[in-house]
Amino acid sequence: MAMTGSGTRAGGLRRYYDVNGWLFVAPALLLIGTLMLYPIVSSLMLSVYSGRGMMMRFVGAGNLVRLYSDPVFWTALSNTIVFFVIQVPIMIVLALVMANALNDPRLRFSGLFRTAIFLPCITSLVAYSILFKSMFSVDGIVNRTMMAIGVMDQPISWLTDPFWAKVLVIIAITWRWTGYNMIFYLASLQNLDRSVDEAARIDGVPAWGRFFFLTVPMLKPVILFTTITSTIGTLQLFDEVYSLTEGTGGPSNATLTLSLYIYNLTFRFMPNFGYAATLSYVIVVLVALLSFLQFYAVRERR
Amino acid sequence: MDNLTWRGLGLRAALACAGLMAAAPAFAAEITIWCWDPNFNVAIMREAGQRYTKTHPDVTFNVVDFAKADVEQKLQTALASGTTSALPDIVLIEDYGAQKYLQSFPGAFAPMSGKVDYKGFAPYKVELMTVDGKVYGMPFDSGVTGLFYRRDYLEQAGFKPQDLQDITWDRYIEIGKAVEAKTGKKMTTQELNNGGMTRIIMQSGNGWYFDKKGKLAVNDNAALKGALETQAKMIKAGLIKPATGWNDYVKAFTSGDVASVVTGVWITGTIKAQADQAGKWGIAPIPKLDIPGAVHASNLGGSSWYVLASSKQKEKAIDFLNEVYAKDLDFYQKILTERGAVGSLMAARTGAAYQQADAFFGGDKVWQNFSDWLGKVPAVNYGIFTNELDTAVTANLPALVDGKPVDAVLKAINDQAELQIQ
Numbered sequence: 018m019a020m021t022g023s024g025t026r027a028g029g030l031r032r033y034y035d036v037n038g039w040l041f042v043a044p045a046l047l048l049i050g051t052l053m054l055y056p057i058v059s060s061l062m063l064s065v066y067s068g069r070g071m072m073m074r075f076v077g078a079g080n081l082v083r084l085y086s087d088p089v090f091w092t093a094l095s096n097t098i099v100f101f102v103i104q105v106p107i108m109i110v111l112a113l114v115m116a117n118a119l120n121d122p123r124l125r126f127s128g129l130f131r132t133a134i135f136l137p138c139i140t141s142l143v144a145y146s147i148l149f150k151s152m153f154s155v156d157g158i159v160n161r162t163m164m165a166i167g168v169m170d171q172p173i174s175w176l177t178d179p180f181w182a183k184v185l186v187i188i189a190i191t192w193r194w195t196g197y198n199m200i201f202y203l204a205s206l207q208n209l210d211r212s213v214d215e216a217a218r219i220d221g222v223p224a225w226g227r228f229f230f231l232t233v234p235m236l237k238p239v240i241l242f243t244t245i246t247s248t249i250g251t252l253q254l255f256d257e258v259y260s261l262t263e264g265t266g267g268p269s270n271a272t273l274t275l276s277l278y279i280y281n282l283t284f285r286f287m288p289n290f291g292y293a294a295t296l297s298y299v300i301v302v303l304v305a306l307l308s309f310l311q312f313y314a315v316r317e318r319r
Numbered sequence: 320m321d322n323l324t325w326r327g328l329g330l331r332a333a334l335a336c337a338g339l340m341a342a343a344p345a346f347a348a349e350i351t352i353w354c355w356d357p358n359f360n361v362a363i364m365r366e367a368g369q370r371y372t373k374t375h376p377d378v379t380f381n382v383v384d385f386a387k388a389d390v391e392q393k394l395q396t397a398l399a400s401g402t403t404s405a406l407p408d409i410v411l412i413e414d415y416g417a418q419k420y421l422q423s424f425p426g427a428f429a430p431m432s433g434k435v436d437y438k439g440f441a442p443y444k445v446e447l448m449t450v451d452g453k454v455y456g457m458p459f460d461s462g463v464t465g466l467f468y469r470r471d472y473l474e475q476a477g478f479k480p481q482d483l484q485d486i487t488w489d490r491y492i493e494i495g496k497a498v499e500a501k502t503g504k505k506m507t508t509q510e511l512n513n514g515g516m517t518r519i520i521m522q523s524g525n526g527w528y529f530d531k532k533g534k535l536a537v538n539d540n541a542a543l544k545g546a547l548e549t550q551a552k553m554i555k556a557g558l559i560k561p562a563t564g565w566n567d568y569v570k571a572f573t574s575g576d577v578a579s580v581v582t583g584v585w586i587t588g589t590i591k592a593q594a595d596q597a598g599k600w601g602i603a604p605i606p607k608l609d610i611p612g613a614v615h616a617s618n619l620g621g622s623s624w625y626v627l628a629s630s631k632q633k634e635k636a637i638d639f640l641n642e643v644y645a646k647d648l649d650f651y652q653k654i655l656t657e658r659g660a661v662g663s664l665m666a667a668r669t670g671a672a673y674q675q676a677d678a679f680f681g682g683d684k685v686w687q688n689f690s691d692w693l694g695k696v697p698a699v700n701y702g703i704f705t706n707e708l709d710t711a712v713t714a715n716l717p718a719l720v721d722g723k724p725v726d727a728v729l730k731a732i733n734d735q736a737e738l739q740i741q
Contacts, residue, residue: 070398070422072422072423088735089710089735265713269717270714284392286706287706287707288399290399
């Protein structure tokens with residue numbers, strides 16, 4: 018209250034706090050400004066130019082027109098959407114089931130299992146991609162094992178068949194990220210009130226019923242959060258497909274993602290930084306849309 | 320986006336550090352060089368540096384070994400951002416990409432015409448580094464191609480070395496079927512996500528993705544059509560052991576899984592590294608397309624040295640390249656015998672090393688053969704969009720295998736390419 022008074026002493030105090038406050042946030046602001054805001058604004062400006070390397074000229078909305086008629090862009094976009102529409106639900110369900118199993122107090126060695134499931138997500142992206150590539154080559158360990166146990170009699174050409182290449186990417190990112198999401202569920206499961214579950218059990222609700230009608234609804238905010246972060250992560254998918262396909266996004270562009278296409282436009286093809294910047298804004302718009310959906314869903318719940 | 324941003328930042332930080340370190344020595348000149356193959360161009364450049372330092376003790380060399388994709392990425396980032404302090408003095412660029420860099424970053428590379436006598440080099444190498452009458456690089460190795468085959472497997476299937484001389488691709492496929500029937504080995508291997516094979520066959524048919532003026536020429540391109548149809552036939556006949564990447568590709572023929580491979584001469588060193596296979600290999604000219612103008616010779620890859628215009632040691636770097644790569648014939652004999660590098664300096668071909676027979680290849684005069692074939696490689700205009708066209712071709716080749724008519728496939732490639740190369 019004194020701060021809003023008209024006395025000089027109060028005004029001085031306010032200025033004192035103002036100056037110090039700004040001094041405290043200045044380093045952070047400076048860093049955010051130069052490392053975040055400047056590149057964002059500068060890439061927005063870049064996106065209205067087009068050309069070869071440094072020979073850029075102003076094209077206005079020309080890049081958007083090109084985007085609309087670029088079949089490779091649409092392939093990349095649909096691949097990206099296929100990846101998150103199929104992969105995210107699989108991963109979320111798997112993570113939920115695993116978290117629920119690990120949360121069972123009767124389970125022994127749960128710490129060991131928890132570590133084992135979480136471990137993939139602290140491995141290097143490139144290292145595991147290269148490992149997957151060797152495991153899933155035509156005469157790799159996966160094909161050999163499956164043929165040895167009689168699951169199939171012909172080796173699957175994981176990396177050279179458009180369909181199986183997509184499957185492989187989905188397997189790879191699921192392996193890498195399931196444990197990460199599971200940890201979120203496990204943490205919130207441990208915060209849930211056990212008495213609710215116990216009450217239901219005493220009332221004779223079977224285990225699957227308690228899982229679907231008690232646990233899952235109580236975890237809804239976390240599920241929402243992990244779904245959105247996973248979707249955003251999948252939208253930016255780059256490292257895995259780059260390493261698995263040596264940067265080509267092949268076979269037949271079947272694993273080309275938006276991020277990989279941006280990389281190709283900048284580094285493999287005749288460099289067109291303007292068009293690549295336009296494409297990166299497509300990802301920004303998609304991420305913004307999905308984040309908006311998240312806020313919308315959360316607000317509706319309350 | 321986040322991911323890319325962070326990679327970009329890391330890269331910039333790394334480049335900035337490299338720049339600081341490069342700026343340190345003042346007059347005892349150190350020339351920094353970027354290249355990519357430790358057994359090939361890196362080792363060769365170290366050898367070249369040692370030779371120059373002997374006569375110019377004040378000049379030392381720092382040969383930096385990156386992966387090829389990293390060299391290109393760093394070069395492109397530094398040129399685009401204008402942080403020239405991060406750049407080396409000399410960089411190796413693959414021939415397919417030369418015009419792309421020269422045209423899209425004008426002024427970034429130092430012209431060398433007038434300082435180097437280009438008349439001594441294979442003309443196609445000089446042409447691909449010329450923009451508006453100025454020549455910008457020092458021609459290095461050629462990627463003249465050959466058919467490397469396993470004598471032992473072919474013999475088991477009943478074929479003698481002369482049965483592989485001057486054959487057509489159709490005959491190659493027939494032989495391949497027989498080899499698989501008799502030995503159980505696939506005839507060859509191929510990276511199906513890589514356009515290398517298309518480029519080899521296409522250039523041997525005196526064609527390219529572009530015409531002589533650099534304009535897109537995909538529709539009605541007999542050489543490209545032949546290249547695609549040949550590959551589709553090979554895939555359908557089951558001759559190819561598919562490779563998922565470069566390492567997988569190399570493993571297929573070095574481990575004895577396939578009976579032959581068609582590729583550039585620079586693979587010789589890798590093949591000869593398998594000492595236990597000595598005497599089991601042979602070389603032959605590559606098979607030919609059945610179209611007018613086609614020959615038994617082609618090219619895959621090959622690269623050249625470029626001096627950055629921003630380099631503080633520009634004059635010394637040019638002098639170094641000129642002294643060693645344009646004049647030192649003994650150097651070329653050494654890199655040929657030790658590294659299998661077929662240079663593009665014509666005078667080097669008369670040296671003794673080119674006449675030697677190689678017991679590893681069953682006594683074939685390997686180098687003489689390659690240098691004969693080099694003279695027959697059709698000169699084409701590589702243009703500036705090789706990677707874009709490669710992508711379009713590898714994306715559409717599977718449709719041809721599945722039975723889509725070849726003209727429709729060419730049209731699909733053309734349509735995708737047209738949008739990519741604006």
